Amino acid sequence: MKAVINTTDGPIIASADEPVPAPHEALVAVRAFALNRGELALLDSRTGGWRPGQDIAGVVVEQAADGTGPVAGTRVAALVEQAGWAERVAVPADRLAVLPDQVSMAQGAALPLAGLTALRALRLGGALLGRRVLITGASGGVGRFLVELATLGGATVTAVAGRHTRDLAALGASEVVAATDQATGPYDLIVESVGGASLAEALRAAAPGATVVLIGSSSGAKSPIDIYDFVGHEGTRIVSFLSYAHPDPPGADLEVLVTFTAADRLHPTPGLVEDWSKLPAALAALRERRISGKAVLTL
Ligand SMILES: NC(=O)c1ccc[n+]([C@@H]2O[C@H](COP(=O)([O-])OP(=O)(O)OC[C@H]3O[C@@H](n4cnc5c(N)ncnc54)[C@H](OP(=O)(O)O)[C@@H]3O)[C@@H](O)[C@H]2O)c1
Incomplete structure (x- = not known):
């Protein structure tokens, strides 16, 4: 063959x-x-x-x-x-x-x-009904599923998409912003896939006690975060998701x-x-x- x-x-x-x-x-x-x-x-x-x-x-x-x-x-x-x-x-x-x-x-x-990563990453944040959700890398393969599945679950979704915004609103995003630092929040759940500055900026939009599910680092950049980034966002937790480790x-x-x-x-x-x-x-x-x-x- x-x-x-x-x-x-x-x-x-x-x-x-x-x-x-x-x-x-x-x-x-x-x-x-x-x-x-x-x-x-x-x-x-x-x-x-x-x-x-x-x-x-x-x-x-x-x-x-x-x-x-x-x-x-x-x-x-x-x-x-x-x-x-x-x-x-x-x-x-x-x-x-x-x-x-x-x-x-x-x-x-x-x-x-992509679909399984989106479904399972969202579940790490708990119930979605009435929650505010931020999706970075929203125009990508995983991101588009995240936007649509979070909307299906009853969340209000902000999508971060730089180059491509193809039908993200039709998939359910109530707001599309061009960069993570334009997302105001506060968000109960953030699914972060770009890494680098985007992760640090996403933390600044987290509600106290929010969940940040970290699934990727498409930018390849290291993220400059420390404990002071959690001031005003106390109790926010960062949870990793790696699909190969799903039970x-x-x-x-x-x-x-x-x-x-x-x-x-x-x-x-x-x-x-x-x-x-x-x-x-x-x-x-x-x-x-x-x-x-x-x-x-x-x-
Ligand atoms: N943890 C896991 O198990 C798991 C599973 C699958 C994927 N992932 C990771 O999740 C991420 C998304 O995967 P994907 O398949 O959806 O990828 P993709 O289709 O290539 O989407 C990447 C997204 O990130 C955005 N982006 C912003 N800055 C970027 C940069 N510097 N370089 C590349 N993309 C950038 C792109 O936006 P533009 O429209 O602006 O290009 C695009 O929306 C990747 O990092 C991937 O490795 C993790």
């Missing part, structure tokens, strides 16, 4: 061994996959034949041998650990969700890592996201959809911040 293989000259599509599913794994023919910002750094560092790819959507070719999970012919989306940018991939049954007909392959591929397998929460999508309540509208032969250009567009939302490649 063909698969994306990373080399010292960057990722290429080349021949690879067929996956050999373990008894609890289904074999899935991949129809679409999505890129994640975190994969840019991994592609830079893992150059010796590494097989990237976490977000996939496709069709089950063989059900898991232990009888768990969907049967052959079922459309699914899944979060795998790696090697998903390929014609076929082995997927543990508890890492996938069935896609109903009204959810496209591109939408399904856009959901897993539950992805399948059940991915089904939540798929169900919202099928019901037209969540809109994983990719900012880019191309054939997978265009992978280098799509990676460049992601790196250069030319995409708002997920980049999806189809097979």
Whole structure:
């Protein structure tokens, strides 16, 4: 089969061994996959034949041998650990969700890592009904899901988006500001993904006792915060979220996201959809911040 293989000259599509599913794994023919910002750094560092790819959507070719999970012919989306940018991939049954007909392959591929990160990060802040929420990096793959899911939960959302403000109001943001220091607050929950000065500025907009969920550092900058930044925001807590450390397998929460999508309540509208032969250009567009939302490649 063909698969994306990373080399010292960057990722290429080349021949690879067929996956050999373990008894609890289904074999899935991949129809679409999505890129994640975190994969840019991994592609830079893992150059010796590494097989990237976490977000996939496709069709089950063989059900898991232990009888768990969907049967052959079922459309699914899944979060795998790696090697998903390929014609076929082995997927543990508890890492996938069935896609109903009204959810496209591109939408399904856009959901897993970004959608799960948004859903699970928001849950760390507790109940959303009537709360004020600040989302930084709101135009990104995770950010757009954060805006829409927080709104679904009953929060009033301020979105921070510099370059792209594509339909953030339609996703539910009641306010869109161009930089974190323009967000006045006070906010009960802040989901911060830009890092550096943005994290320090977000703290200044926190209500006393607020939760700041730290999910990323897209700017790559270190944050200059100390105890005096909490004066006036006493009791505010910073909580880290790292998806790989979540105790539950992805399948059940991915089904939540798929169900919202099928019901037209969540809109994983990719900012880019191309054939997978265009992978280098799509990676460049992601790196250069030319995409708002997920980049999806189809097979
Ligand atoms: N903790 C976890 O488990 C987890 C899981 C997934 C992702 N993440 C992290 O969460 C962050 C967002 O991921 P994503 O997939 O949504 O990325 P993305 O689609 O590339 O979105 C990044 C967002 O950050 C904004 N941004 C502001 N300053 C930036 C800068 N200096 N460089 C790059 N972006 C900047 C971008 O806004 P513009 O519109 O202005 O470009 C964009 O809205 C990343 O840091 C990623 O590594 C963490």
